[in-house]
Amino acid sequence: MAIPIETFFLIPEAQGTLQARIQQMIAEGILSGRFRRGEKLPSTRKLALHLGVSRITVTLAYTELLANDYLTSKGRSGYFVSPNAP
Numbered sequence: 799m800a801i802p803i804e805t806f807f808l809i810p811e812a813q814g815t816l817q818a819r820i821q822q823m824i825a826e827g828i829l830s831g832r833f834r835r836g837e838k839l840p841s842t843r844k845l846a847l848h849l850g851v852s853r854i855t856v857t858l859a860y861t862e863l864l865a866n867d868y869l870t871s872k873g874r875s876g877y878f879v880s881p882n883a884p
Contacts, residue, residue: 799837799838800837800838800839800840801827801833801837801838801839801840803840803844803845803848805827805832806823806824806840806845806848806849807823807849808820808823808849808851816851816855817855817858817859817862818859820845820849820851820855820856820859821859821862821863824839824859824863824868824869825863825868828868828879828883828884829884833879834879835879835880835881835883836878836879836881837878837879838875838876838877838878839860839869839876839877839878839879841876842856842857842860842877860877864877867880867882867883867884868880868883868884869883870882
């Protein structure tokens with residue numbers, strides 16, 4: 799099941815770069831249990847459009863979360879919450 803795009807939002811007064819804020823938003827969703835293991839995240843294009851940021855910003859955030867084992871990537875299928883997520 800895919801995580802609804804409406805779940806994602808940036809707090810305007812939050813500190814940090816857009817990329818760091820996106821990473822934190824997703825990591826907190828995983829750690830709090832709102833995003834469950836195996837759930838599909840929105841495509842980088844859809845999330846960037848929804849948040850009003852560059853697609854590369856979302857791609858870099860996803861890549862960092864992938865490196866830290868919060869997300870997993872399935873070729874041509876997208877990004878998913880990792881089964882090994884903390």
